[in-house]
Amino acid sequence: MSTTATGPDPIDEKITYLVGRVRSLADDLVAPPTLDALDRLVRRRETPAVRAVVVGEVSRGKSTLINALIGRRLLPDAAAALTATWTVLSHGSRLIARAHVATDSGLEQILLEGGDIDAYMTVVGERLVRRRHGAQARVASVEIRLDAPALAGGLELIDTPGVGGLSASHRYATLAALGEADVLVFVIKPGEPISATERGFLAEAVKNLDMCVVVQSQRDLAADPDKHLTDDVERLRSADAWEKLLQDPDEARELAAYFSRTKAVSVSALNALRAAADPADPVSARLYRNSGVPQLLEILDDVVARGHTVHRRNLLRLVESVARESRNHLRDRVEMLAGSDAGQRLIDERAERVAKWTTNDGAHWRAVLDDIHEELVKEVTRHARKRAEEIGDDYRRRLRDMKTAEIVEETKGMLTLPDSVLAELNRISTDGMTNGIARIRQLFVDDELDGPLSHLTETQAVFSRLPDDFEALTGPADPNDLRGVLAGGVVAVSVTALGAAALANAAAVALVAPVVTPFLIGAGVFHLFNQKSRQQKRTLQGALDTLGIVCAEIRNTAADAVLESARETKANLVKLIDGGLTELAAQIRRDQEDLLRTEGLTPQERRERLAEAEQELRDAEEVMQAAAVLRGRLD
Numbered sequence: 001m002s003t004t005a006t007g008p009d010p011i012d013e014k015i016t017y018l019v020g021r022v023r024s025l026a027d028d029l030v031a032p033p034t035l036d037a038l039d040r041l042v043r044r045r046e047t048p049a050v051r052a053v054v055v056g057e058v059s060r061g062k063s064t065l066i067n068a069l070i071g072r073r074l075l076p077d078a079a080a081a082l083t084a085t086w087t088v089l090s091h092g093s094r095l096i097a098r099a100h101v102a103t104d105s106g107l108e109q110i111l112l113e114g115g116d117i118d119a120y121m122t123v124v125g126e127r128l129v130r131r132r133h134g135a136q137a138r139v140a141s142v143e144i145r146l147d148a149p150a151l152a153g154g155l156e157l158i159d160t161p162g163v164g165g166l167s168a169s170h171r172y173a174t175l176a177a178l179g180e181a182d183v184l185v186f187v188i189k190p191g192e193p194i195s196a197t198e199r200g201f202l203a204e205a206v207k208n209l210d211m212c213v214v215v216q217s218q219r220d221l222a223a224d225p226d227k228h229l230t231d232d233v234e235r236l237r238s239a240d241a242w243e244k245l246l247q248d249p250d251e252a253r254e255l256a257a258y259f260s261r262t263k264a265v266s267v268s269a270l271n272a273l274r275a276a277a278d279p280a281d282p283v284s285a286r287l288y289r290n291s292g293v294p295q296l297l298e299i300l301d302d303v304v305a306r307g308h309t310v311h312r313r314n315l316l317r318l319v320e321s322v323a324r325e326s327r328n329h330l331r332d333r334v335e336m337l338a339g340s341d342a343g344q345r346l347i348d349e350r351a352e353r354v355a356k357w358t359t360n361d362g363a364h365w366r367a368v369l370d371d372i373h374e375e376l377v378k379e380v381t382r383h384a385r386k387r388a389e390e391i392g393d394d395y396r397r398r399l400r401d402m403k404t405a406e407i408v409e410e411t412k413g414m415l416t417l418p419d420s421v422l423a424e425l426n427r428i429s430t431d432g433m434t435n436g437i438a439r440i441r442q443l444f445v446d447d448e449l450d451g452p453l454s455h456l457t458e459t460q461a462v463f464s465r466l467p468d469d470f471e472a473l474t475g476p477a478d479p480n481d482l483r484g485v486l487a488g489g490v491v492a493v494s495v496t497a498l499g500a501a502a503l504a505n506a507a508a509v510a511l512v513a514p515v516v517t518p519f520l521i522g523a524g525v526f527h528l529f530n531q532k533s534r535q536q537k538r539t540l541q542g543a544l545d546t547l548g549i550v551c552a553e554i555r556n557t558a559a560d561a562v563l564e565s566a567r568e569t570k571a572n573l574v575k576l577i578d579g580g581l582t583e584l585a586a587q588i589r590r591d592q593e594d595l596l597r598t599e600g601l602t603p604q605e606r607r608e609r610l611a612e613a614e615q616e617l618r619d620a621e622e623v624m625q626a627a628a629v630l631r632g633r634l635d
């Protein structure tokens with residue numbers, strides 16, 4: 001606990017008091033992992049370090065941005081070297097890197113040297129990790145200490161695989177890193193307006209983080225990046241835009257107000273790194289000043305300076321949420337103690353609603369999901385064939401009128417088309433599954449199951465911290481994530497709710513399984529084309545052969561990759577719904593047992609128990625209000 005010149009800090013004393021009250025209230029009401037999270041956050045309150053977690057969709061330049069912040073090329077940032085785990089960078093006197101690898105025998109700590117650093121952090125190195133540590137081995141996290149001025153003041157940076165990582169385990173890694181955040185650095189790209197997916201993620205993430213910085217990366221690769229950033233920030237500050245996305249005017253106003261205070265900066269990490277190669281050169285110095293990186297570091301330094309306040313506000317958020325969850329359970333307890341008929345009626349109503357969703361193996365809702373998936377398969381297949389035909393016809397028509405040098409250049413551009421069409425197909429898949437989730441969500445609300453689910457785990461919407469055991473990080477989806485999916489929000493940044501839908505939002509960002517670029521064409525095919533061209537004096541036939549490969553990749557490989565992603569997405573959603581329904585049924589059984597225990601009470605015992613529960617309910621509401629007021633005083 002911090003102190004002032006006259007003694008203990010009164011705000012810290014009040015926080016400690018509220019933590020104690022909510023801890024005693026929640027002891028038999030809230031799941032142990034949530035209480036453990038509260039205990040860990042209490043210990044973290046006095047930690048001087050401030051962690052900035054860099055998050056964004058895949059290939060937004062997150063690793064390159066971190067390299068620019070530390071002033072050296074340390075993290076792999078090539079397009080092929082996609083980040084596979086979360087990496088913590090902190091200050092040290094020399095470079096030391098360690099990987100935490102989960103194996104069949106437990107969690108191993110590996111000292112990394114040379115090229116192993118890249119291998120243990122990236123997708124391309126996963127095969128090496130499995131070869132060394134076993135077929136099921138996974139890198140849980142990597143820690144790197146280094147002497148970097150940006151980190152000397154207590155800032156720690158966490159690189160993540162991105163909210164659209166290549167596999168479920170990568171998404172879990174991003175969630176675990178987000179759970180460790182004090183400030184969120186959200187990376188967007190110029191020239192691509194901030195999407196509904198990104199805004200949906202931010203809508204929930206900022207509920208759990210006092211600080212968010214929006215960083216537009218790669219400004220050097222876009223025309224008029226400042227205008228793009230201004231447009232994106234205006235969209236984040238528009239209550240109308242938020243209401244259109246979330247269909248909740250109150251939340252829309254809160255988010256618009258939040259982002260009116262959020263800072264945004266446009267950077268060129270590549271220019272900053274180029275300047276770092278020769279910092280004494282005046283041209284390099286000017287290039288660095290104009291890169292936007294100094295402005296971002298200034299923002300982060302200010303967060304570090306206010307780190308103690310940030311930690312206290314985060315702790316108060318968790319206190320509020322634990323108190324809210326306790327209140328929800330206590331309301332049920334009061335209703336049951338007030339009269340067995342009312343309590344039994346409540347239980348019966350919930351059981352009837354759940355039965356509607358579980359009868360006939362869930363035919364009530366599975367039919368909706370099956371229809372959506374069938375429509376999606378048809379649309380993706382149709383679009384892939386249509387685009388392959390259009391591209392083939394267009395190139396065959398234009399190539400015949402080109403000179404040899406023009407054919408060579410056109411063929412180079414041709415090789416980028418499968419990736420471009422893959423993005424189109426993935427958007428169709430994403431939109432289709434988003435529609436499916438929305439329909440399931442509405443069905444859920446229509447059947448009045450949203451109310452019972454709100455009692456499951458209120459604290460899934462707030463901070464938690466990294467678990468001690470790796471299985472919690474990479475294990476199956478937690479059924480409690482269902483509430484977040486069906487509520488249309490990212491409710492599960494806590495580690496106890498890590499799952500494929502934990503970053504799900506109105507656009508289903510994490511439920512939609514990401515697609516790995518599957519193409520083998522590229523430089524190799526172009527080399528073969530050049531060989532054939534030389535042999536045939538760069539004939540038109542060489543380009544047409546390459547075009548045939550490209551169109552086949554679009555029709556087959558691209559479509560297959562997206563459809564496999566859709567199948568994984570559907571399977572994730574089914575598991576989440578099944579798990580949520582199982583948990584609801586278990587909660588109903590627990591409520592029934594509680595009710596049976598009350599039936600054996602004498603009238604006097606029932607009155608005493610009821611008075612006790614009502615007092616605890618008032619205490620929970622009082623703690624919620626006090627924590628909110630105190631957090632407001634820390635603004």
